[in-house]
Amino acid sequence: MGPVPAGVLQLLALIAALALAYVPLGTYMARVYSSDRHWRVEKWIYRGIGADPDTGMRWPAYLRGVLAFSLAGVVFLYLLQRLQGVLPGSLGFRSIDPDQAFNTAASFVTNTNWQSYYGEQAMGHVVQTAGLAVQNFVSAAVGMAVAVALVRAFAAPRSRSGPGGGSAPRTGELGNFWTDMVRGVTRILLPLALVAAVVLVACGAIQNFSGIHEVGQFMGGDQQWNGGAVASQEAIKELGTNGGGYFNANSAHPFENPTPFTNLFEIFLLLVIPFALTRTFGVMVGSVRQGYAILATMATIWIGFVALMMWTEFAHHGPALQIAGGAMEGKETRFGVGASSIFAVSTTLTSTGAVDSFHSSFTGLGGGITMLGMQLGEIAPGGTGSGLYGILVMAVVAVFLAGLMVGRTPEYLGRKIGTHEIKCAACYILVTPALVLVLTAAAMALPTPADSMTNTGAHGFSEILYAYTSAANNNGSAFAGLNADTQWFNTTLGLAMLLGRFLPMVFVLALAGSLAGQKPVPVTAGTLRTEKPLFTGLLVGAILIITGLTYFPALALGPLAEGLAS
Secondary structure (H helix, E strand, O other): OOHHHHHHHHHHHHHHHHHHHHHHHHHHHHHHHHOOOOOHHHHHHHHHHOOOOOOOOOHHHHHHHHHHHHHHHHHHHHHHHHOHHHOOOOOOOOOOOHHHHHHHHHHHHOOOOOOOOOHHHHOOHHHHHHHHHHHHHHHHHHHHHHHHHHHHHHHOOOOOOOOOOOOOOOOOOOOOHHHHHHHHHHHHHHHHHHHHHHHHHHOOOOOOOOOEEEEEEEOOEEEEEEOOOHHHHHHHHHHOOOOOOOOOOHHHOOOOOOOHHHHHHHHHHHHHHHHHHHHHHHHHHOOHHHHHHHHHHHHHHHHHHHHHHHHHHHOOOOHHHHHHOOOOOOEOOOOHHHHHHHHHHHHHHOOOOOOOEOHHHOOHHHHHHHHHHHHOOOOOOOOOOHHHHHHHHHHHHHHHHHHHHHOOOOEEOOEEOOHHHHHHHHHHHHHHHHHHHHHHHHHHHOHHHHOOEOOOHHHHHHHHHHHHHHHHOOOOOOOOOEOOOOHHHHHHHHHHHHHHHHHHHHHHHHHHHHHHOOOOOOOOOOOOOOOOHHHHHHHHHHHHHHHHHHHHHHHHHOHHHHHHHO
16 A cells, blocks of 8 residues: 555544544533532542632632742642652653753643653653652643633523533633543543553553663764653643653653554544644534534634645655655654654644654655644644633634624623623733744844754744744644753743743733623624634635634744745
């Protein structure tokens, strides 16, 4: 079978698997966040952290919970890295330098998992398992909690339930952050990650706490490998759309991703929760068709990007690419062009950042597609939680634009979209591009940061643009070729990750609080039917146009210029 049909068949198999998981997983997550019962282990956790799981929170209190918990995570992970040299299980590695410890702490707490270090040469077992792996779970649960808070705002007051469940009452309460976060870990992420880790171990991924082993000579020097709890971290890194790899080669490493089957399985893991959350949204607002409309938007963009990526990477320009069956530079021969293209699009259209190939080696236009996927806001299907609340914000903007065109007050799911709501949505949309473009301009203008570029010209500019796009959008993948382990990049990328994660959450929760306090508007003959294909088309158009107007000048200087010149 040729490489093109093989890639298409893998894509179809992936779509079928996602379709099978969509209804049961999405419905289950809706029940998790709507339940009034607490598991015994959850009660122990609430008692340990001093939280009352039955207290309703308005949006400022919910936001304070998000920020306080995340700040504690940054401090703990920073100190854990700084003390690594005196901790057991450090494998002899020294403590992490302050700027890199800050960058890594900000990275994992924000669900970004940008890595400016070699995992197998820097982090011991304690930091990897007690620090990084734990944050893989809780950072994903925080994103899911914020998404559910926004969904409750649209659902209120169609039904009433306790603070930990269903819909918030008209007082503007959004639920309870601690309840939502703990349930996301105990009832969703932990069980799924356990099953996924078992599958990965069965297929050849390693899972141990061994030390460093000499494995022979390589290019005149000793080659060493260390073991680790790789399969368990690989499972949650994909499920939680985290992306940080145990090894520097990430999911291109055979210890993390041994076979073509595990490669496809990992793509499934990073997509399944973000897609299924649209079903959760539909169930919680009382209309699964609304969830299908959001799903159709996400799927249209994702499939379109995969098709474009395959086209650019399979294009045969010259005899070398014809013999290889596509642009094979930087790609694993175990996976080929098709699987690598699906992985690259899926990891950049979510906030995962894991890689099974190196995006800097893609064709010029292929590298541009990975960047554009992040610049859309990673909403197709986006990160675990962040993709859902991101596309719902875009839906608010699309409804507002439709209202302007027909001269009606815009409404979405029975909520009026007024001045306050559209200001929150606009601020949400503008935060990330401002971070990306300002920091990219600063890095290109100053003499020292440019020294980190391996390449010059358009490709060198793409390295810088990709780095800040990845950080501010909480993706974490790297274009490769850029030496990001400097004080400038560790500090500015760390700040971009923190601001790119938490400033949008401020506007999402402010929007949710405003919507939750409204009285529902009855549906009339003039109400825009947001569950129809027309709205899906409008939403896709709004997403592409807004992103294009924002980033096209920067893309024209980098990947577009490189792609058109080749």
